[in-house]
Amino acid sequence: MAESTRDRVMEIRAGLSHALGAAQIALEQAHEARDAAHARYERVVAAATARRRKLTAARDERIREIGSWHDTELAALVGVAAAAADRAAPGAAGEPWHSWEPTPLERAAELRVGRLILPEAPVPAPVPGEGRRPDGRDGGADGERRPRGAWAGAPGEVTEPLPGPESEPPETAAGPPLDEAPPDVAALVALLDRGHIVVEGDRRAGDDVVAGLLLRALGTSAPGAVRIIGYDPENLGGGLAGFAPLAPAGVLTSVGPGGLERLLDDLVGHVRRINETVLAGEYTSLRELHAVTNRRPEPWRVAVLLGGGDLSRHERSQLDRLLRTGAACGVHLVIRGLDVAPGPGIEFIRAAPGEDARIEGAGDLPVRLDPAPPPTTVTATCRQIAEEVAAGPAPVALDSLLPEAGTEWRDTSATGLTAPLGDSPQGARVLVTLSDYPPHALIAGPSGTGKTNFIYAWMGALAARYSPDELAFYLLDFKEGVSFARFAPGRRDPSWLPHVRLVGVNVNTDREFGLALLRFLSAELRRRADAAKQHEVTNLAELRAEDPDGSWPRIVAVVDEFQVLLAGRDAVAGEAVDLLEDLARRGRSQGIHLVLASQDVSGIEALWGRPALVAQFSLRIALPRARRVLAETNAAADSLPRYHAVVNADSGAAEANRVVRVPAAGDRERWGALQHRLWRRRPPELGPPRLFDGDVIPKLVDSPDYRGLRASDSPAAPVALLGETIDVAARSARTVLRRAPGRNLAVLGTRVDEACAVLATAGRSLAAQFAPEGARFSVVCLDTDARAAAEALHARIPDCGWYDMDNVDWLLEDAAAEATAAWPADRPHFILIYAADALPGGKEAAAQLRTVLRQGPERRLHVLGWWRGAGLLRDTLGGQAARTDSIGAWVALDVHGSELSPYYPGQGAPNWYPRPWRALHFDRSVHRGAEVIIPYGNP
Numbered sequence: 056m057a058e059s060t061r062d063r064v065m066e067i068r069a070g071l072s073h074a075l076g077a078a079q080i081a082l083e084q085a086h087e088a089r090d091a092a093h094a095r096y097e098r099v100v101a102a103a104t105a106r107r108r109k110l111t112a113a114r115d116e117r118i119r120e121i122g123s124w125h126d127t128e129l130a131a132l133v134g135v136a137a138a139a140a141d142r143a144a145p146g147a148a149g150e151p152w153h154s155w156e157p158t159p160l161e162r163a164a165e166l167r168v169g170r171l172i173l174p175e176a177p178v179p180a181p182v183p184g185e186g187r188r189p190d191g192r193d194g195g196a197d198g199e200r201r202p203r204g205a206w207a208g209a210p211g212e213v214t215e216p217l218p219g220p221e222s223e224p225p226e227t228a229a230g231p232p233l234d235e236a237p238p239d240v241a242a243l244v245a246l247l248d249r250g251h252i253v254v255e256g257d258r259r260a261g262d263d264v265v266a267g268l269l270l271r272a273l274g275t276s277a278p279g280a281v282r283i284i285g286y287d288p289e290n291l292g293g294g295l296a297g298f299a300p301l302a303p304a305g306v307l308t309s310v311g312p313g314g315l316e317r318l319l320d321d322l323v324g325h326v327r328r329i330n331e332t333v334l335a336g337e338y339t340s341l342r343e344l345h346a347v348t349n350r351r352p353e354p355w356r357v358a359v360l361l362g363g364g365d366l367s368r369h370e371r372s373q374l375d376r377l378l379r380t381g382a383a384c385g386v387h388l389v390i391r392g393l394d395v396a397p398g399p400g401i402e403f404i405r406a407a408p409g410e411d412a413r414i415e416g417a418g419d420l421p422v423r424l425d426p427a428p429p430p431t432t433v434t435a436t437c438r439q440i441a442e443e444v445a446a447g448p449a450p451v452a453l454d455s456l457l458p459e460a461g462t463e464w465r466d467t468s469a470t471g472l473t474a475p476l477g478d479s480p481q482g483a484r485v486l487v488t489l490s491d492y493p494p495h496a497l498i499a500g501p502s503g504t505g506k507t508n509f510i511y512a513w514m515g516a517l518a519a520r521y522s523p524d525e526l527a528f529y530l531l532d533f534k535e536g537v538s539f540a541r542f543a544p545g546r547r548d549p550s551w552l553p554h555v556r557l558v559g560v561n562v563n564t565d566r567e568f569g570l571a572l573l574r575f576l577s578a579e580l581r582r583r584a585d586a587a588k589q590h591e592v593t594n595l596a597e598l599r600a601e602d603p604d605g606s607w608p609r610i611v612a613v614v615d616e617f618q619v620l621l622a623g624r625d626a627v628a629g630e631a632v633d634l635l636e637d638l639a640r641r642g643r644s645q646g647i648h649l650v651l652a653s654q655d656v657s658g659i660e661a662l663w664g665r666p667a668l669v670a671q672f673s674l675r676i677a678l679p680r681a682r683r684v685l686a687e688t689n690a691a692a693d694s695l696p697r698y699h700a701v702v703n704a705d706s707g708a709a710e711a712n713r714v715v716r717v718p719a720a721g722d723r724e725r726w727g728a729l730q731h732r733l734w735r736r737r738p739p740e741l742g743p744p745r746l747f748d749g750d751v752i753p754k755l756v757d758s759p760d761y762r763g764l765r766a767s768d769s770p771a772a773p774v775a776l777l778g779e780t781i782d783v784a785a786r787s788a789r790t791v792l793r794r795a796p797g798r799n800l801a802v803l804g805t806r807v808d809e810a811c812a813v814l815a816t817a818g819r820s821l822a823a824q825f826a827p828e829g830a831r832f833s834v835v836c837l838d839t840d841a842r843a844a845a846e847a848l849h850a851r852i853p854d855c856g857w858y859d860m861d862n863v864d865w866l867l868e869d870a871a872a873e874a875t876a877a878w879p880a881d882r883p884h885f886i887l888i889y890a891a892d893a894l895p896g897g898k899e900a901a902a903q904l905r906t907v908l909r910q911g912p913e914r915r916l917h918v919l920g921w922w923r924g925a926g927l928l929r930d931t932l933g934g935q936a937a938r939t940d941s942i943g944a945w946v947a948l949d950v951h952g953s954e955l956s957p958y959y960p961g962q963g964a965p966n967w968y969p970r971p972w973r974a975l976h977f978d979r980s981v982h983r984g985a986e987v988i989i990p991y992g993n994p
């Protein structure tokens with residue numbers, strides 16, 4: 056082989072080896088690059104996975120939040136909807152049948168027919184395998200929900216639920232807890248006062264809806280306030296069979312086949328009448344009338360028309376009229392089986408079993424209709440309603456007489472007092488006026504027919520319209536009981552009716568209080584007549600115009616069972632009739648109105664004996680079966696239903712009869728609401744009325760006269776208070792112990808407590824007028840029964856002397872000397888003697904006491920003594936022939952009038968029949984006749 060060839064081979068080998076080396080390096084580098092790329096690839100993949108997981112987690116969290124928010128919102132909305140439905144359909148309007156009972160409501164409510172099926176009720180995720188919701192209802196295909204938090208991803212993505220909190224069941228922030236069923240949202244329809252219902256679809260379900268609606272309408276209104284007229288030609292009334300117990304009471308009337316035209320005509324007639332006479336252009340609907348006036352003079356008439364085939368043209372047009380105009384007049388139609396075109400106020404219900412029913416007002420939401428009400432509930436309710444209706448009309452609420460809240464006290468009484476007293480049977484309001492004509496009223500009705508209630512209702516209607524500046528009441532009840540006490544503040548209720556100035560209760564044995572009221576009114580009449588003369592006017596309206604700043608309210612004086620005041624032929628009755636006659640005659644133009652009520656006016660001889668007096672009472676009010684209050688030939692009261700009255704402003708002439716259904720005003724709660732409302736509006740200066748309760752013993756510390764006493768150094772005319780007079784102003788009876796002959800006081804009778812009460816009142820009131828040391832007081836106790844009371848008085852008067860059997864001789868000797876002394880008397884000396892007739896010391900002591908009685912007062916020495924009998928006082932004074940003028944004032948307890956004649960100058964004896972805790976007071980220096988007083992208790 057040639058050299059050159061070898062070289063070339065070598066060369067090639069070297070070249071190859073070099074190339075191999077280079078390739079090796081390149082390969083290694085390529086491997087490295089590949090490894091690096093792979094590692095990068097791995098990193099990228101790992102990062103991508105991690106990022107996707109993070110995004111997934113974030114997305115799931117967001118979905119969970121949205122789900123939770125959605126559920127919370129939905130639950131809240133369901134709650135709101137359920138609460139709104141509850142409010143719209145309270146009580147019997149919406150209560151499920153198992154707990155249903157009638158609950159008459161103030162206003163017509165919407166009525167429940169079933170429940171709404173909400174698309175996505177917020178229920179917790181169903182446990183796999185369980186097909187029922189926690190509320191026990193079927194899940195149903197579209198009712199089932201995907202577990203919140205499980206996310207179904209797109210193909211190829213990570214699909215398994217990722218571990219973490221999102222796989223837990225979501226919490227609900229608000230709304231019902233998960234183990235509680237969401238609230239039921241009632242499906243409601245509006246019938247009474249709103250519109251008409253047309254039921255279509257499944258017949259059985261439709262029947263159930265109609266029965267349910269009727270029962271709810273009946274159960275939400277007062278018995279008799281809903282009248283049902285049934286027309287069921289196919290089943291001859293079978294569709295309303297359950298309501299049959301209502302028929303005898305007239306609450307359900309059935310119309311036979313062929314009677315549809317007449318039924319529709321009748322209803323159209325009602326609508327026309329109600330529009331013309333009840334709404335009378337003043338209101339657009341009964342609903343509005345009720346809202347404004349609280350009156351509902353017409354029942355709701357619900358006509359149930361179940362089928363009827365083709366209607367005649369007339370029937371169709373009457374039906375259309377009713378559909379358009381009936382609801383405003385309380386005429387409503389519930390229709391099944393007649394074609395009705397949609398229109399305002401017409402609710403369509405498509406009845407179907409299960410959850411396929413619909414009501415138009417709920418849009419597309421499915422409705423599960425309620426089952427029919429249980430037949431026993433229907434029957435029991437209907438029976439109860441029928442019984443109550445048969446027993447008489449339901450009471451009307453007092454509110455129906457009142458002006459709208461906030462509009463009280465807007466009327467002026469310048470020309471009279473006018474107020475509604477209720478509705479006539481035809482639905483028109485009956486207004487009653489007291490003015491110049493008719494000025495006074497007589498109310499009559501046998502016991503229990505509602506006289507007192509009538510007076511309450513009238514007073515309520517007046518008090519709500521006229522302010523206390525325009526109207527004042529003076530009330531007297533001669534019946535036993537406290538029916539007028541509610542107008543004055545009491546222990547339980549501190550409010551009073553601001554117009555009431557005086558309330559007298561339990562006065563049946565204190566007829567003097569009736570007289571006091573009449574005397575007070577007479578004085579007021581004189582005041583008004585004088586003012587009228589001064590302003591040269593003739594009646595109240597003119598006086599008020601001339602004297603706008605004066606206080607001239609119309610006065611209404613109500614005397615219940617007034618015949619008690621006039622019974623008998625004694626001085627009280629005589630004076631009362633005279634005063635009444637004057638008040639009745641002259642009060643009319645001076646705004647003083649008398650309202651006299653009695654169980655039976657025929658028994659009041661004193662009144663009927665004075666035709667001129669009776670004629671003034673031209674407003675006559677007769678309650679059922681009242682006699683003689685209307686004209687002889689007017690028998691309207693005989694046929695009056697319960698809670699009605701005949702109001703007659705023309706002295707009972709039959710043509711002037713107006714029948715009124717009187718609202719119930721006796722209910723304390725309702726009355727209380729009105730009284731509180733008016734009381735809160737009272738002018739600040741208006742105090743409570745004077746309450747005279749004949750059963751209550753007054754207290755000296757409450758006496759305005761006692762509280763007004765002030766101590767001074769030497770009052771010239773000290774006043775001894777004795778008890779409360781029976782008069783309008785709660786005055787205290789008094790006797791003035793000035794320096795003058797006869798200024799002594801004798802208390803006569805055997806009743807220890809009352810005698811001690813009078814002496815204690817006198818002693819305490821006298822002591823209150825003197826500064827310390829200003830007068831000398833001596834208490835003499837000669838009867839152990841009176842000792843405690845005498846000691847109590849002694850303890851109350853500072854520096855008072857105490858004497859009894861043992862030492863009274865000292866006092867008498869001293870006092871007799873003082874009475875006859877020549878030196879001027881320095882200060883008054885009051886000697887209070889308990890049981891003066893028991894004075895020891897024989898003739899000498901008796902003579903000393905006589906001296907003190909005769910001569911003491913001129914030297915400011917006064918005896919206030921208690922003798923246990925009128926004859927015993929006579930003995931003290933010196934026997935039958937002795938003069939009695941040293942006893943200038945006396946208080947007689949259980950002493951008959953005839954025994955008092957020696958101490959009662961003038962003709963005969965005072966008219967006095969003793970009665971417990973009452974006394975007769977006479978002061979010859981001021982009185983023409985004696986006055987009845989009530990000793991103060993615990994003075």
Ligand SMILES: Nc1ncnc2c1ncn2[C@@H]1O[C@H](COP(=O)(O)OP(=O)(O)OP(=O)(O)O)[C@@H](O)[C@H]1O
Binds near residue numbers: 451698720
């Ligand atoms: N209009 C009415 N609506 C409802 N209830 C009434 C009505 N009028 C009276 N009542 C009720 O009838 C009963 C008797 O009424 P009230 O006391 O007014 O009769 P009265 O004639 O004054 O009887 P008496 O003279 O015996 O007191 C009371 O329970 C009262 O609540």
